[in-house]
Structure formats: structure tokens, C-alpha cells
Amino acid sequence: MTVTERRPGHDLPVAPGQRPARLRAGPLLAAGAVLAGAALLAVLVGPVRLPPLAVLAELAGRLPLVHTTSGLSAPEAAILWQLRLPRVVLGGLVGAMLAMAGAAYQGVFRNPLADPYLLGAAAGAGLGATLAIAYGPDTSAWPVDLLPVAAFAGAVAGVVAAYALGRSGGARTTTTLILSGVAVAAFLTAIQTYVQQRESETLREVYGWILGRLTTAGWREVALMAPYALVSAVVILLHRRLLDVLAVGDDEASSLGLRAARVRLVVVVAATLATAAAVAVSGLIGFVGIVVPHTVRLLVGTSHRLLAPLSLVAGAAFLILADLAARTVTAPAELPIGVVTAFVGAPFFALVLRTTRRVP
Amino acid sequence: MRKVLVPLLLVLALLAAGCGQDASTSGGAAPNGQAASFPVTIDTPAGKVELASQPQRIVSMSPTATEMLFAIGAGSQVVAVDSNSNYPKEAPKTDLSAYQPNLEAIAGYKPDLVVYSDDPGELAAGLGKLAIPALQQPAATRLDDTYAQLDQLGRATGHVAEAGKLTATMKAEIEKIASADRPERPLTYYHELDKNLYTATSKTFIGQLYDQLGMKNIADAADKEGGGYPQLSAEYVVKADPDLIFLADTKCCGQSAGTVAARDGWDQITAVRSGGVVELDDDVASRWGPRVVDFLKVIAAKVQTLEGVGS
Numbered sequence: 001m002t003v004t005e006r007r008p009g010h011d012l013p014v015a016p017g018q019r020p021a022r023l024r025a026g027p028l029l030a031a032g033a034v035l036a037g038a039a040l041l042a043v044l045v046g047p048v049r050l051p052p053l054a055v056l057a058e059l060a061g062r063l064p065l066v067h068t069t070s071g072l073s074a075p076e077a078a079i080l081w082q083l084r085l086p087r088v089v090l091g092g093l094v095g096a097m098l099a100m101a102g103a104a105y106q107g108v109f110r111n112p113l114a115d116p117y118l119l120g121a122a123a124g125a126g127l128g129a130t131l132a133i134a135y136g137p138d139t140s141a142w143p144v145d146l147l148p149v150a151a152f153a154g155a156v157a158g159v160v161a162a163y164a165l166g167r168s169g170g171a172r173t174t175t176t177l178i179l180s181g182v183a184v185a186a187f188l189t190a191i192q193t194y195v196q197q198r199e200s201e202t203l204r205e206v207y208g209w210i211l212g213r214l215t216t217a218g219w220r221e222v223a224l225m226a227p228y229a230l231v232s233a234v235v236i237l238l239h240r241r242l243l244d245v246l247a248v249g250d251d252e253a254s255s256l257g258l259r260a261a262r263v264r265l266v267v268v269v270a271a272t273l274a275t276a277a278a279v280a281v282s283g284l285i286g287f288v289g290i291v292v293p294h295t296v297r298l299l300v301g302t303s304h305r306l307l308a309p310l311s312l313v314a315g316a317a318f319l320i321l322a323d324l325a326a327r328t329v330t331a332p333a334e335l336p337i338g339v340v341t342a343f344v345g346a347p348f349f350a351l352v353l354r355t356t357r358r359v360p
Numbered sequence: 361m362r363k364v365l366v367p368l369l370l371v372l373a374l375l376a377a378g379c380g381q382d383a384s385t386s387g388g389a390a391p392n393g394q395a396a397s398f399p400v401t402i403d404t405p406a407g408k409v410e411l412a413s414q415p416q417r418i419v420s421m422s423p424t425a426t427e428m429l430f431a432i433g434a435g436s437q438v439v440a441v442d443s444n445s446n447y448p449k450e451a452p453k454t455d456l457s458a459y460q461p462n463l464e465a466i467a468g469y470k471p472d473l474v475v476y477s478d479d480p481g482e483l484a485a486g487l488g489k490l491a492i493p494a495l496q497q498p499a500a501t502r503l504d505d506t507y508a509q510l511d512q513l514g515r516a517t518g519h520v521a522e523a524g525k526l527t528a529t530m531k532a533e534i535e536k537i538a539s540a541d542r543p544e545r546p547l548t549y550y551h552e553l554d555k556n557l558y559t560a561t562s563k564t565f566i567g568q569l570y571d572q573l574g575m576k577n578i579a580d581a582a583d584k585e586g587g588g589y590p591q592l593s594a595e596y597v598v599k600a601d602p603d604l605i606f607l608a609d610t611k612c613c614g615q616s617a618g619t620v621a622a623r624d625g626w627d628q629i630t631a632v633r634s635g636g637v638v639e640l641d642d643d644v645a646s647r648w649g650p651r652v653v654d655f656l657k658v659i660a661a662k663v664q665t666l667e668g669v670g671s
Binding site (some may be wrong): 037046047048074076079081082197200201202203204205208209211213215216218219220233239307327330331332333334336357 | 443444457458459460553554555556557558581582583584590591592593594595596599600601611612613623624625627628644
């Protein structure tokens with residue numbers, strides 16, 4: 001196909017620097033390839049050495065119409081299917097949700113430093129988890145652990161409280177909302193610290209949860225999180241054009257016929273669901289929601305049309321690789337995944353601050 | 361023969377402890393002459409501690425110290441213990457927090473001796489200003505630390521003889537357990553501290569107790585820095601396939617043989633398949649007091665049953 005081809009109605013001039021819509025597949029395909037590579041690497045490499053060819057044969061054997069014998073022993077097969085694979089899948093889901101929620105929050109609040117935990121989601125989840133650990137009934141016989149459910153409820157409650165507080169003054173500016181998020185987070189953290197102090201027996205488990213729980217993730221967590229991830233992703237991806245309009249400011253957006261407050265609410269709800277689901281199964285993993293969207297912006301620009309889906313894919317790849325590092329660098333010991341993401345994330349965050357200083 | 365000896369020694373130990381308690385309840389007089397002579401000076405890492413007379417108002421901020429004090433017959437001299445000191449039952453448990461010690465609250469009990477393990481703030485300095493003698497007994501890193509701390513508490517409270525007797529009994533019992541027949545192949549084990557797979561290596565205090573039984577710790581390979589308490593990958597635990605799993609997270613985190621068996625992939629582990637998952641008492645497994653003997657007995661009994669199955 002040559003560049004001279006022209007079709008009627010499709011010969012509108014394209015402004016310099018702006019790419020035609022059909023080229024958007026390029027970055028997405030590239031990101032998808034990176035994600036696939038990261039996932040494959042993460043499945044092949046782990047603290048226990050499994051023969052790569054046997055792993056590939058074992059995986060291929062599950063495809064329809066393919067019959068292979070991998071030669072993996074029963075424990076090795078259990079390691080692959082029940083420990084390594086669900087962890088890679090869950091890492092991908094959590095990374096995708098945190099990065100996408102981060103991009104959405106940054107868009108909605110027009111604040112480059114907004115992250116998924118901005119509106120009290122982290123503090124709420126922390127309190128929910130702590131209460132479940134300290135006062136919850138013994139749930140070992142239940143089909144679903146109480147802990148993720150409580151963390152999820154806490155995260156949602158935290159954001160709802162911040163939102164209600166931010167609106168109650170009448171003003172609906174993003175600054176009010178962010179500040180009420182800060183207030184709610186401080187309040188909830190105070191309660192959490194108090195409970196921990198009273199029930200010091202639970203300290204160990206609470207910290208274990210806060211440091212990140214991908215270590216013991218299984219298919220159960222994947223199943224728990226997947227529905228929320230799917231709904232949130234669909235909602236945010238459908239709103240990505242409106243986020244671009246919102247970027248010009250509330251007044252301008254209104255003059256273009258957009259109900260800014262309503263769009264903001266829908267996106268915040270979806271991003272909060274995504275964050276809460278991620279926090280519930282994995283604890284608090286920092287910096288993914290900041291690092292990934294900003295990297296994507298540096299590479300492809302600030303339009304949410306590309307930013308949202310690319311952040312989703314890149315976030316998945318980033319967390320899968322971070323978790324790969326967490327479980328192999330000191331193997332067979334684990335590093336808390338929050339250490340890995342923050343180790344990469346904190347210096348990067350400083351860099352972003354430097355390069356975006358002109359943004360108010 | 362051995363089976364008779366164990367209860368016999370236990371009875372002796374209890375008698376010794378009981379006697380000491382009786383003696384000190386009768387007015388706090390020195391139970392046996394020169395052993396309880398005061399003043400005494402005790403050397404601690406933080407400096408010398410002078411005790412002019414036998415302490416009668418002891419505050420213990422350490423669950424292990426509480427167990428030791430009661431075991432050497434100084435229980436009646438204890439007026440308050442911290443919120444985690446849940447053993448023995450007669451210990452005067454209070455709201456005092458060992459994590460965030462409140463100097464005023466401690467001073468409110470008018471103690472003439474404070475025993476503590478960790479000093480997260482300025483506890484020692486504060487007690488010094490109030491001229492309250494304080495003994496630090498940090499977490500033991502080996503059994504000899506336990507014996508030394510018992511001896512120190514014996515001298516500080518006027519129960520030297522009882523402390524000596526208890527130490528001798530403990531040493532004899534541990535020696536007996538350690539000299540029992542061992543399986544030809546060392547049994548491998550995994551000692552779980554919480555369900556995120558934090559564990560203790562053989563270098564730690566608890567790990568050295570397992571060493572007494574000639575057992576092999578699967579976590580040693582995971583602790584290159586030598587911190588002693590690594591977090592393991594689930595993959596690695598399954599691959600290492602321990603013969604025995606000891607759960608020290610039954611009280612804190614509700615773990616049991618059932619919850620372990622239900623974990624993904626863990627049904628492949630020998631310990632899970634052959635009934636080798638042992639539910640420990642978190643407290644006994646995390647303290648370094650006289651009950652380490654009880655701990656060793658539980659482990660030894662389990663090892664015996666496994667050998668029985670094997671042969």
C-alpha cells in the first residue's frame with residue numbers, strides 16, 4: 001500500500017504531530033507484545049527452576065487439540081499451575097487496574113501527582129483489613145476470606161466519605177475533593193493505628209497484608225478480582241474521550257455540553273472499584289499508578305484515548321516484571337513487591353516532578 | 361525408663377517452683393539464706409543495676425520475663441505485667457503496652473524493679489531518671505541466653521537457688537530429648553511465622569531448638585544475608601517438600617492443618633500428605649523462657665510418631 005492512496009472523505013488535513021486514528025494500533029500492539037513477553041518470562045522463570053521447554057509443552061498441552069507430554073512431575077506441575085501462573089495473572093490484573101486508575105485520577109483531577117490511593121482508598125482498605133484481622137470471625141471454613149472483602153469495603157467507604165465531604169461544602173472543585181481525601185485518609189489511618197495498638201497481637205498480620213500479598217495469591221484471588229477489573233476497565237475506556245474534554249477545564253467542558261461533575265463521578269467510581277479490587281487481593285502496592293501513566297505520557301502524549309488503554313497494558317507488564325524481581329532477586333526468599341515498585345518508582349517520581357514543573 | 365523420668369523431673373520442677381513461691385509469699389523474707397542476700401549488683405549491657413533490698417513490686421514488660429519470674433518462684437513479688445503476658449494465668453496482667461511503654465503508667469505501680477525486653481522509646485532513660493532499677497532481658501539468640509537470664513532474675517529477686525534448679529532441670533530435659541534416637545535421614549521442616557510465609561532459619565533461637573533434634577531447616581537456603589527471618593516463595597516450599605510443617609501462626613492468624621492443606625499446590629508436600637503438619641502455640645514458640653522444654657517435647661513427640669510410621 002502506498003502513501004498516495006486517497007479515499008473520498010478521508011483526505012482531511014492532519015495537523016503536524018497529530019496522528020491519524022488508525023495508527024493508534026501501533027503503540028497498543030507494541031505494548032501488548034511487551035506484556036506478552038513479560039508474562040511469558042514470568043511464567044518461565046521463578047525461584048524453583050522448571051525446564052523451560054517442559055513448561056511450554058505443559059502450557060501447550062492445555063490448548064484444545066494439542067496433546068503433549070511435558071515431563072513435569074506432579075509437584076512441578078502444581079508449582080506451575082497453582083502457584084506461578086495465578087500469581088502472574090493476578091500481578092497483571094493488579095498492575096493494570098492500578099495504572100489505569102492512576103491515569104484516570106490524574107485526568108479527572110488534572111493533577112499529575114494523583115494516584116489511585118488519593119481519595120482515601122488505601123487508608124480505608126487498611127482500616128477494613130485491620131478490623132477484619134482484629135475483630136473478624138474465624139473465616140477459615142468460609143469459601144471466601146473475609147480479609148479481601150473487608151479491604152474492598154473499606155476502600156470504597158473511604159472514597160465515598162471523601163467524596164461526600166468534598167461535595168458537602170457546595171463547591172465541587174477538584175482541590176476540595178483532594179483535600180477532603182487527605183482529611184479522610186488521616187482520620188481512617190488514626191483509627192487503624194489505634195486498633196493496631198489495642199490489638200497488638202494482630203500487628204504481624206496487618207503488616208504482612210500492607211506489604212503486599214501477591215506471595216500467596218491463587219486463582220481464588222483472580223476470580224475475586226476479575227469481575228471488578230472488567231467492569232472498571234470497560235467504563236474507563238468508554239470515558240476516555242470525555243476525559244480529554246475534561247482536561248481543558250470544567251467551564252470549557254460545560255460550554256462544550258459536558259456535565260463535568262457527572263463524568264468525574266462516573267470515572268472516580270470506576271477507578272475506585274478498580275483500586276479497591278486491587279488493594280483487596282494484593283495489599284498496598286505503591287507508585288504503579290504514578291510511574292506507569294507518566295511513562296506512557298512521555299512516550300505517546302497526554303490524550304486519554306491512548307493513555308487509558310496503554311496504561312492498562314503497560315501497568316500489567318510493569319507489575320508482572322516487578323513481581324518477577326520480587327520473587328527471584330533474593331530467591332528462594334521474597335522481597336516485598338512494594339519495595340521493588342517504590343525502588344523504581346521513587347526516583348522516577350522525582351524525575352517526573354522535575355520535567356513537569358511547569359504544570360501547576 | 362525414659363518415660364518414667366520425664367514426669368518425675370517435671371514434678372520436681374513444679375515442686376521447686378511451688379516451694380519458692382510459698383517462701384516468698386510469707387513476707388518476702390529471703391527463702392534460703394545467703395542466696396538472697398541484698399544488696400546485689402547486676403551487670404547488664406546498659407550498665408550496672410544496684411538493688412538495695414529484695415524487690416517486692418516488680419513490673420514485667422516482657423511475656424518471657426513474666427514466665428521466668430513465676431517459674432523461679434518470684435511470682436508473688438510481681439505487681440503488674442504487660443498486656444501480652446498471658447502466662448501463667450495468675451500473672452497480674454494489665455493494659456501496659458510493651459510496644460509503646462508509658463512511663464507514667466509503669467511508675468504508677470510504684471515498682472522497685474522493672475524487667476523489659478525491648479526499649480522502643482526512652483524507657484530505660486526514663487526509669488533511670490525516676491531512680492527505678494530496670495533490667496533489660498533482650499530476646500535470646502541461643503539457649504545459654506535463657507539460662508543467663510534465669511540466673512540474672514534469680515539474683516535480682518532473691519531466688520538464686522530456684523533459678524539454678526530450674527536451669528539444671530531444663531538442661532537435663534533438653535539433653536534427654538536431644539540424645540533420643542534420630543532417624544537415619546534428617547527430617548526436613550518448615551517453621552511458619554505467618555501465612556505470608558515468613559519463617560525462621562536454623563540460626564535463630566527457635567531454629568537452634570530444632571537443631572537439637574537433628575532436623576534440617578528448609579529456609580536456610582533463603583537467608584543469604586543471615587537476617588534469620590526470610591519470607592519464602594510458596595513455589596520454594598512446595599519444591600523443598602518438608603517432612604514436617606510447624607505452624608506458629610495458629611493464634612495470631614487462625615492457621616491449622618486444614619487451612620494449610622487447602623492452600624493451592626500444598627497438597628503436594630509430604631508433610632501435608634502424611635499428617636506432618638503440627639499446630640503450635642504461637643506464644644510458646646515465640647518466647648525463650650522455661651516453656652522451650654514444652655515446645656521441644658511437642659516436636660520430639662511428633663518426630664517419634666513419624667519414625668514409628670517409617671519403620
